[in-house]
Structure formats: C-alpha cells, structure tokens
Amino acid sequence: MSISMFAIVGAIALNFLLVLAHSPVYDVKIVPETCKKSMPVQTNYKPLGTTRKLGDMDIYETPYRNKASQVVLFVYDIFGFHNNTKQNIDNLAAEGNFRIVMPDYLRGKPLTESSFPPKDEKELQNYLESHSWEKHIKKDTMAVLEEYKKVTGQNKFGMFGNCWGGRMTVEAASELPEIKASAIVHPSSVTTEMAKKVKAPLFLLPSQDEPDMIPFFNILRDRLGRCNTGHRRFVDAPHGFMGARSNYSDPAQVKAIKETTAIISKFFQEELSINSTSLRKCSNYRSPGLA
Numbered sequence: 001m002s003i004s005m006f007a008i009v010g011a012i013a014l015n016f017l018l019v020l021a022h023s024p025v026y027d028v029k030i031v032p033e034t035c036k037k038s039m040p041v042q043t044n045y046k047p048l049g050t051t052r053k054l055g056d057m058d059i060y061e062t063p064y065r066n067k068a069s070q071v072v073l074f075v076y077d078i079f080g081f082h083n084n085t086k087q088n089i090d091n092l093a094a095e096g097n098f099r100i101v102m103p104d105y106l107r108g109k110p111l112t113e114s115s116f117p118p119k120d121e122k123e124l125q126n127y128l129e130s131h132s133w134e135k136h137i138k139k140d141t142m143a144v145l146e147e148y149k150k151v152t153g154q155n156k157f158g159m160f161g162n163c164w165g166g167r168m169t170v171e172a173a174s175e176l177p178e179i180k181a182s183a184i185v186h187p188s189s190v191t192t193e194m195a196k197k198v199k200a201p202l203f204l205l206p207s208q209d210e211p212d213m214i215p216f217f218n219i220l221r222d223r224l225g226r227c228n229t230g231h232r233r234f235v236d237a238p239h240g241f242m243g244a245r246s247n248y249s250d251p252a253q254v255k256a257i258k259e260t261t262a263i264i265s266k267f268f269q270e271e272l273s274i275n276s277t278s279l280r281k282c283s284n285y286r287s288p289g290l291a
C-alpha cells in the first residue's frame, strides 16, 4: 500500500469514528418487530394541501390560514408522502392553526408496498444509513428552516415525526436552536442515552410496540423541567398509527390519532407562544398527557 493509500484509508476511518462519536448510527436491531413487518394501509383520502419545490426537494404544505400561522416541520416515516400521513397532518394543522411542512427527504424514493419489507435487515440498515441525519437530513432541515424564516419572518419552529422521523426529530431537537417545541410519535431507533442531548421541549408519544420511554422522559423532566416534556403511551394502538399505517377503520387507532393531535396541538401552542429564548417555567403545571 502506498503512503497516499494509507492517508485515504486513515481519513475514512477517522471520519467513521467521528460520526460514531457524534451519535450512534440508526440501528435497525432496536426497531420494533411490528415496524419491520407491517405494511402501509390503503386509503381514499384526498390531501388538502399543496406541494412546492425547494431545490431538488418537494415539500408538502398543509392548508393554513395566513402568514402568521405557526410553521411546524413534520418528518414522515420511511413510506414517504403517503396519503394517510397527509391526512394526519392536514387535521393537526387545522386544529392548531399550524402551517405544517413535510419535506420529501427521501426524494420520491421511499420504501413502498413493493419494496417492503426489505429482503434482509442489512438492506434496511444500508437504506437508512444512506439517509442518516449526518448524511443529508440535517442539511435538508437547515435549508427548510432558512426558507421558512424568509417566507414568514418566523424564527422559531415546531418539529415532530414518527418512526424514522421520530429519530430525526430527536437529532434536530438536540442540535438546531430554531426548534422550540418537538414531539415524537412511535419513534424508532431512539435510545435513552439520546435524551441527555435534547435541548428543545419534547413530548413522547409511544405506541404499544416501542420499548419503555419513561427513563427517557425522566431525563428530559430533570433537564428541561416538567412542563417542557410529557409522556403518553397508547397501549392499544400499534406502531405506525400516525403515519402511512394509520388504519381509520380501527377505532383504537382513530382514538390514538385524535389524542395525539390534541396533545401536540396544545403543547406546541404553549411552547411556541412564549417570547423568551429560555425554557418555560414549570410551577403549578399540569401535563396534557399522562406520565
């Protein structure tokens, strides 16, 4: 091996170690089994929003009242722009006077009914690593934030996501200071350790399928204060209920979707309405969810 080869191999190895040191890679081994198996659900819903371009990326925008409507970023699951997902954010936007923007991070190449489940775990792991926070999701998110600062004059944003999007939301809530309220719904590959880096208020909404998130919640409560976090587990709704796998024929899921919508709406309105750059004070606070 020549010296330049050594240098290249060394640089690659160093880069890899730096990424590892920054945060653990998305790990499919800790993704709930339900997530790796269950398929998107068919729907006849007709989305109410519009789609625009930012560079080479589409952005779905829910209907909104006016320029003052609070901008909230939403990160979908790996099934991309699914009409079930659009229905859930259309409803939330109407309930909270939000302008919810859903970037097409996967550039029109999500997993679909025909490519899911992937033939093995390795294939899924590779797919997710090519769309990691470090690879391009952080850069895309920063570009979206800059764009909406220009378009609306706002400088603080809400952000939430489900499944894969939940993991991306935790990264954003840890690194991007513009995010002032966040929520994760049935997240995947989120570890308790990650709670130690979260800086934005964050509400946890697991389904019946994710690991216990109370330890994560306890860390957030101690670091951010009781009013700047919350935890509600839906014990009778499966992983996926807030995304492409929403089943509007299942009353337990409809109930979970409605309650999730109400909790996020209230939490985000409260967090985003304060002018101060510091966290909310928590005296006499009553959580909208159940701990």
Ligand SMILES: *[C@@H]1O[C@H](CO)[C@@H](O)[C@H](O)[C@H]1NC(C)=O
Pocket (backbone or CB within 6 Å): 043, 045, 046, 047, 083
């Ligand atoms: C989603 O809704 C749009 C608008 O009604 C429709 O054109 C599209 O075919 C739907 N997608 C699927 C996969 O059904």
Ligand SMILES: *[C@@H]1O[C@H](CO)[C@@H](O)[C@H](O)[C@H]1NC(C)=O
Pocket (backbone or CB within 6 Å): 041, 042, 247, 248, 249, 250, 251
């Ligand atoms: C949706 O829920 C209904 C009611 O529980 C159930 O009969 C149906 O099989 C579900 N559909 C899918 C695709 O899981």
Ligand SMILES: *[C@@H]1O[C@H](CO)[C@@H](O)[C@H](O)[C@H]1NC(C)=O
Pocket (backbone or CB within 6 Å): 275
């Ligand atoms: C908060 O900020 C808004 C917009 O910048 C301003 O109109 C409002 O008066 C401020 N409220 C307080 C309590 O400072």
